[in-house]
Amino acid sequence: MNPALRPAPFRAFIRRWFNWLVLGAMAGAILGALALLLSLGAAERAERVQAQRASEILQTLDRVERAALSAESAQRGYFITLDQRYLEPYRTARTQTVEELEKLDRSLADGAPVQRQQVDRIRAALEDKFSELDDTVGLLEQGNLRDARRRILTGDGYDAMQRLTTAIDTLAAIERNLLADQTERARTAEERILPALGVLLLLLVGAIALGAVLVARAAQAETEAAQARELETARDRADLLAQELNHRVKNLFAMVLAIVQMSARDVTDVAAYKERIGSRIRALLTAHEVTQGSGTAADRLNREGGASLRALVEATVEPHVSEEKRLEIDGEDVAIARIQVTPLGLVLHELATNSVKYGCWSKEGLLTVRWRKEGDLVHLEWQEERDGSIHEEDGDNGARTEVGGGFGSTLMTGAGRQLGGEVERTFGPRGVTVRIVFPPHPKDGAA
Structure with a gap:
């Protein structure tokens, strides 16, 4: 069938789903890029941790070996000279080996049987080495030089020292191999x-090409329309859809980029970083769903050209409600401009x-969200109430610490700024109060 002869509702249905396909491809490319960057960051972080751990273990092993050699040298010096001054470095080296072994135990990760x-x-x-050293020193302190010499000549100390050197070299080699493996994984x-x-970039280019095809097909179908007035109206609608698509994609990229950059401040944990980004992107999704209609009242307001303020509040807040986390919502179903839904939803x-x-929902508490329309302005109030004092950020303004x-x-x-109004926060003994005043329909050109 000629596309121009298909019913108008069918053509609108095809264009609408084609539009969603383009947006879905772009969103998939963005999320894929984020996942790749997070995986690379995790690999690099694991490499840094492994390098630091290996460095600590190698330094500890070096100190253990040096302490053992120092104790042996002090014992030999005391044996040759019988000078009591050699006993002090001997005892110091003996104590040092005990301390370094404790550090070595702490440095090794759990579940490392080969290293342990x-x-x-x-x-x-x-233990064998210092047993030989302690016996020799004890015999020398008793003046039994011949037995001390015989104890040294048994070779027990030499064998213990060889075993110590071999075990230290083996453990050092294991740590170097682990570091090399982690470095190879990060490089891979x-x-x-x-x-x-590159594949994701191609996906983005393909999505843009699909959008261009959508506009071209719409223009072609409109050109084939029978009546000039219907043709002009269809062209205007296609241009509007293309501009809206372009505007939404730009806003999507800018908003996701801002969330990624600001959520990464002072981050030390990849899991927390992922959770923070995910929750804020889900807030974007919630705001978008409200603009598309999510209920009878919301659908009615969408058909009339606005988004439902009540639907936005309920979709954002009600998932947290429980018996301890109580919620009261009071306000008529005000229609706000769709461009205001994203900033207000965030x-x-x-x-x-x-x-x-x-705040009030960290324990038992009540959250009250109320709004009213006075003249050309909407007054929205967020009031938290709970027992006890609120968390403080500093002594000047009493603002609680904010995530990120x-x-x-x-x-x-x-x-x-985006709402064309004002946001005011105050902190009282029972909790925080936020007042938002904005016009439900901002002037043309408001971002």
């Missing part, structure tokens, strides 16, 4: 990331996260 076997051999060799991960990023998500971690080293403050400042 070598440590046991080192400990046994040291680094080599894999470039081809994978602010509500950040407040809910802080409430669970530090200030991400929340930066987010709220930027959100206030």
Whole structure:
């Protein structure tokens, strides 16, 4: 069938799903790039940890060997000269070997039977060596020079020293091999990331090409329309869809990049980093779902050209509610501009996260979210109430510590600008209060 002859609803259905396919391909490319970067970061971090651990173990082994040699030299000096001054370095070296062995035990990771076997051999060799040294020194202190010489000539000390050296060399070789293996894994991960990023880049190019095909097909179908007025209307709609797609993709890239960069501040744990990024990207998804309609009231408001403020609040906050974490929502179903949903949704998500971690929902408490429309402005109030004092960030403003080293403050400042209004926070003895005032329909050109 000629595409121009297909029913209009069918063509709209095809265009809509084609649009979702393009967005899905781009989102998949972004998430794939993030996963690759996280895997590379984890491999490099493991290499640094292994290098530090190997360095500590090798230095400890060197000190153990030096202490044993120092004790042996002091014993020989005392045997030759009977000078009491040789006993002090002998006792110092003996104490040092005990301390270094304890450090070696702490440095070894759990579940390292091969390394611990070598440590046991080192400990046994040291015990045999110092047994020979202690016997000799004791005999010399008693003035029994002949027996002390005979004890030395038995060769027990020499054999113990050979076993000690062999065990130390073996353990050092094991640690060097582990470090080399970890370095090779990191190098392999680094080599894999470039081809994978190339594939992801091709996927992005393909998605853009698919978008171009979508616009071209829409333009062709409109050109084949019978009536000039319908053709012009269809062209205008295709251009609007293309601009909206381009605008949303740009905003998606910018928002994800900002979340990745600001969530990475002072991060030391890859798992926490992944959880932080994932929760904030899920907040973006929640805001997007609200703009598409998620319920009877929300669907009605979407058909009328706006997004539901109540649906946004419920979708963001209600997943945390339980018997201990109580919630009260009060406000009429106000329609806000779709462009305001993302910044407001991110602010509500950040407040809910802080409430669970530090605020009224960290224990038993009540969260009240109310809003009202007065004239051309919407007044939204976030009120937390719980027993006890709130967490403090500093003595000047009493603001609680925010996840990500200030991400929340930066987010709220930027959100206030994007909403075309103001965000105000106050902290009382029972909890935090946030007041957001903004026009439900910002002026044209507001970002």
